[in-house]
């Protein structure tokens with residue numbers, strides 16, 4: 219699936235992913251859902267493989283290998299699938315204005331959870347005097363993640379990124395508005411596929427891209443562009459948090475008490491690291507905020523599951539009672 223299009227989806231055939239074919243519009247059921255192989259109906263997203271019957275009508279959704287999800291704001295704990303079947307998540311952040319390390323950590327957590335490999339791309343290197351120094355700061359918080367520094371006008375770093383575009387690979391670019399995601403997509407595609415924001419005096423673009431879209435590249439790779447995200451909710455996942463914050467997780471493991479709150483308990487390895495400067499307060503706060511958010515999200519998710527289960531049983535019980543009373547029930 220290439221993109222959503224009001225009650226329909228735009229799709230390309232598996233053998234038409236060369237950037238030469240026009241996507242076809244296929245109508246989706248009224249509820250916007252498609253049956254997966256497990257019988258559950260889900261909203262298709264960009265990167266999904268959809269099966270059509272011989273008339274070209276939508277029949278089902280193939281299982282996803284990876285999926286990038288975010289928590290949607292609001293009381294109901296719904297998650298939104300931003301992209302499916304991706305191999306690499308490009309966490310795109312600008313060097314001008316200064317990169318937001320907390321946002322990078324948040325997006326890395328999201329990326330790790332997806333099952334795809336995260337890669338950080340720092341843009342606008344041509345606009346700052348010391349891109350190397352700034353990159354080093356990001357490298358220090360992006361553990362075990364490749365960090366690329368690019369400047370599109372100068373072409374810096376583009377070839378290194380191009381190496382990720384192996385045939386059949388799907389990459390998704392996420393990051394704040396104005397970071398240069400669409401600019402990057404165009405640079406890698408070698409043509410103007412996506413519209414690019416005006417450059418304003420404050421260095422921020424307006425919200426230019428308004429939909430998610432998969433762009434097939436000539437070499438056989440696919441690149442998904444997404445609209446800039448303001449705040450993106452992380453979806454509860456302890457493993458993803460522990461991967462993004464492997465340094466903090468290792469320290470927490472070394473605390474004397476397993477349930478240490480790191481608020482002054484004796485033998486707290488995190489406190490010790492904060493005092494010695496080994497762990498930055500900023501990173502600790504960032505970790506704590508995401509951990510709290512993930513725990514909150516998990517509680518809301520559990521509450522929703524319980525509510526759904528209750529509803530299901532109510533329905534089953536009602537149907538059963540109706541069945542007992544109902545006329546003409548076949549006997550076996």
Ligand SMILES: Nc1nc2c(ncn2[C@@H]2O[C@H](COP(=O)(O)OP(=O)(O)OP(=O)(O)O)[C@@H](O)[C@H]2O)c(=O)[nH]1
Pocket residue numbers: 341342343344345368369370371393394395396397398399400401402413414415416417418423424425426427428444445446447
């Ligand atoms: N100097 C310089 N400008 C860049 C670079 N990358 C992007 N820009 C500029 O930054 C502005 C925003 O770029 P976009 O590609 O539209 O940003 P985006 O991330 O797609 O933004 P949204 O679609 O709103 O999410 C444009 O004016 C680009 O020309 C870069 O590497 N160097």
Ligand SMILES: [Mg+2]
Pocket residue numbers: 399400401412413414415426427443444445446
């Ligand atoms: Mg854009």
Ligand SMILES: [Zn+2]
Pocket residue numbers: 470473474478479480481483485486487488489
């Ligand atoms: Zn502790």
